[in-house]
Amino acid sequence: MAKKFERHRQAWTQTEINKLHLMVSKGMSLKQIAVSLTRSEESVKTRAKVDKLKISKMR
Numbered sequence: 001m002a003k004k005f006e007r008h009r010q011a012w013t014q015t016e017i018n019k020l021h022l023m024v025s026k027g028m029s030l031k032q033i034a035v036s037l038t039r040s041e042e043s044v045k046t047r048a049k050v051d052k053l054k055i056s057k058m059r
Contacts, residue, residue: 012047020044024053 012020016037023033033055034041048055 017047017051020047021051021053024048024055027056029057030055 016039019037020033023036028036030041030044034044037044039047045055
């Protein structure tokens with residue numbers, strides 16, 4: 001059964017966007033960022049693409 005996410009289909013807040021930018025700049029992986037923001041990896045990937053961010057590969 002698929003895992004449900006608390007933030008499913010909810011808009012990104014400015015605070016979440018700022019955290020995303022900070023975590024990407026620190027070189028965190030997609031999975032770490034998704035867990036930290038309680039968002040799906042797909043949601044994080046999509047938002048990063050919108051903001052033209054490059055998420056590092058798994059370490």
